[in-house]
Amino acid sequence: MKRPLHKTSPSSIGRQSILYLISAAAIFTLYLLAIQFTLFAGKNKIASEHVEILSGFQSSVKQCIANRGFGLTAHIIDHCKLVLKFPEGTNSTWYNAQFKVFEPLEYSYDVCEAILLWEQYRNMTTVLTREYLDARPDGWLDYAAKRIAQLGAEKCYNRSLCEEHLNLLLPGKPPFRPRQFKTCAVVGNSGDLLKTEFGKEIDSHDAVIRDNEAPVNNKYAKHVGLKRDFRLVVRGAARNMVKILDGSTDEVLIIKSVTHRDFNAMIKSIPNPVYLFQGIVLRRGAKGTGMKSIELALSMCEIVDIYGFTVDPGYTEWTRYFSTPRKGHNPLQGRAYYQLLECLGVIRIHSPMRAERMQDWSDVPSREMIGRAHAAALHLKRSQDGQVDGLGQFGSCKVWGNADTNGNGRISGSSDMSALRKNSNYSKWEVMPFNSLRREAQDHYVEMEGVSLYKMDGNKLDDLVCVKHSLISEAQ
Ligand SMILES: *[C@@H]1O[C@H](CO)[C@@H](O)[C@H](O)[C@H]1NC(C)=O
Ligand SMILES: *[C@@H]1O[C@H](CO)[C@@H](O)[C@H](O)[C@H]1NC(C)=O
Ligand SMILES: *[C@@H]1O[C@H](CO)[C@@H](O)[C@H](O)[C@H]1NC(C)=O
Numbered sequence: 001m002k003r004p005l006h007k008t009s010p011s012s013i014g015r016q017s018i019l020y021l022i023s024a025a026a027i028f029t030l031y032l033l034a035i036q037f038t039l040f041a042g043k044n045k046i047a048s049e050h051v052e053i054l055s056g057f058q059s060s061v062k063q064c065i066a067n068r069g070f071g072l073t074a075h076i077i078d079h080c081k082l083v084l085k086f087p088e089g090t091n092s093t094w095y096n097a098q099f100k101v102f103e104p105l106e107y108s109y110d111v112c113e114a115i116l117l118w119e120q121y122r123n124m125t126t127v128l129t130r131e132y133l134d135a136r137p138d139g140w141l142d143y144a145a146k147r148i149a150q151l152g153a154e155k156c157y158n159r160s161l162c163e164e165h166l167n168l169l170l171p172g173k174p175p176f177r178p179r180q181f182k183t184c185a186v187v188g189n190s191g192d193l194l195k196t197e198f199g200k201e202i203d204s205h206d207a208v209i210r211d212n213e214a215p216v217n218n219k220y221a222k223h224v225g226l227k228r229d230f231r232l233v234v235r236g237a238a239r240n241m242v243k244i245l246d247g248s249t250d251e252v253l254i255i256k257s258v259t260h261r262d263f264n265a266m267i268k269s270i271p272n273p274v275y276l277f278q279g280i281v282l283r284r285g286a287k288g289t290g291m292k293s294i295e296l297a298l299s300m301c302e303i304v305d306i307y308g309f310t311v312d313p314g315y316t317e318w319t320r321y322f323s324t325p326r327k328g329h330n331p332l333q334g335r336a337y338y339q340l341l342e343c344l345g346v347i348r349i350h351s352p353m354r355a356e357r358m359q360d361w362s363d364v365p366s367r368e369m370i371g372r373a374h375a376a377a378l379h380l381k382r383s384q385d386g387q388v389d390g391l392g393q394f395g396s397c398k399v400w401g402n403a404d405t406n407g408n409g410r411i412s413g414s415s416d417m418s419a420l421r422k423n424s425n426y427s428k429w430e431v432m433p434f435n436s437l438r439r440e441a442q443d444h445y446v447e448m449e450g451v452s453l454y455k456m457d458g459n460k461l462d463d464l465v466c467v468k469h470s471l472i473s474e475a476q
């Protein structure tokens with residue numbers, strides 16, 4: 001700063017004024033430095049507060065793992081990173097055919113990322129809708145095509161062809177809402193369900209979510225219960241669906257991946273509501289069907305209890321409660337991740353070994369503490385990404401849609417349900433009056449200003465599609 005000034009005006013300014021200018025410039029520079037330093041220190045002070053909150057949270061998580069993990073221990077690396085270790089001598093002779101290695105005894109996690117991801121599901125819509133396809137610029141052409149099998153390279157250039165496939169499956173607006181249920185049971189298919197009698201406990205939940213072909217009948221009633229509300233299914237299960245449902249016409253089917261013509265033919269033959277799952281593909285942590293069920297549950301339920309997930313130590317084979325062993329699972333990886341999720345307040349695990357002790361959740365961090373940790377993780381992430389803070393609850397909305405019936409918003413297709421939907425059990429969910437929702441679900445809707453949040457369904461965790469609904473007409 002000083003030099004150019006000195007150079008460009010050597011002759012026209014006297015010695016004294018040069019000195020004066022130099023010192024003025026020096027003072028100004030110092031002044032700037034001082035401001036920068038204060039700002040920097042201020043920022044650092046705020047950042048260190050967040051780090052402190054997260055470090056405290058890590059200690060609680062560590063304690064929770066120690067209390068609940070049956071020998072699993074947490075080793076804190078920093079305010080976000082954590083390694084879960086199985087005790088020495090744990091049987092890791094389980095061969096992972098996918099990666100051609102024996103399962104390791106150590107797994108590292110980023111608790112900040114995990115808490116950002118899973119807390120977000122509590123505010124999310126996980127069912128694919130027309131308003132979502134309308135909101136995304138590539139919704140009907142590219143994205144819709146990805147959800148239909150056997151379409152080939154045609155994409156959805158012929159929109160009526162794609163509508164034909166998807167019409168049955170797509171409600172205009174989200175049929176289910178965040179906080180719709182207080183308690184939900186997610187029932188996996190593990191053979192360890194036969195060692196306990198959780199049937200009554202499972203049935204006492206507001207909603208029960210099951211998986212694929214899981215049979216529900218008197219033979220297994222005392223182990224898995226009889227209540228049937230939701231079932232996540234893969235395409236392969238379509239063939240047996242009528243037999244599996246066995247007259248359970250109220251059960252909601254949610255297809256995990258893609259639909260196709262044969263599936264649609266089956267859907268037309270049953271009164272059950274059938275939807276497509278909407279969410280991202282998890283790259284890390286335990287994968288598979290169990291995770292999607294938990295995502296679905298979190299998007300509708302306050303408390304998620306899981307049963308039948310094979311989470312106790314000592315498993316050397318994998319069985320389903322209704323069939324013989326099969327291959328392809330990673331018990332240690334799954335066990336570690338589910339235990340972490342329990343200590344992040346996402347799920348509550350029920351298993352044979354846990355049935356023997358009291359169901360006491362006091363050592364799991366409280367909702368309040370999780371809320372603070374989430375806020376701190378969000379602040380740190382946004383400042384790392386160079387985003388302005390204070391974006392609020394819509395800070396991750398990358399694409400906006402409008403389904404406000406009072407304004408310019410419009411959802412493609414007919415707003416009325418088709419005759420097929422109207423005369424079947426779809427209507428139970430799709431025309432539920434706002435006033436009949438749980439208080440907590442209503443409050444949430446108002447707090448969200450009538451906006452539904454959807455995952456973009458790609459690899460970016462925090463890019464959301466947000467669709468605005470009229471607040472007044474609904475909340476009346
Ligand atoms: C689009 O698909 C519909 C339904 O399959 C079909 O009847 C129609 O002929 C197709 N249109 C074109 C231009 O390919
Ligand atoms: C470890 O698992 C294998 C089967 O995968 C079994 O043969 C072996 O007995 C187990 N060892 C212990 C100590 O449990
Ligand atoms: C809807 O489900 C109920 C059971 O909850 C059943 O009695 C009724 O018949 C179903 N409706 C149709 C159209 O199948």
Ligand SMILES: *[C@@H]1O[C@H](CO)[C@@H](O)[C@H](O)[C@H]1NC(C)=O
Binds near residue numbers: 119122447448
């Ligand atoms: C979820 O919604 C609630 C309002 O019900 C809001 O306070 C909270 O910040 C939201 N959380 C996330 C992660 O979006």
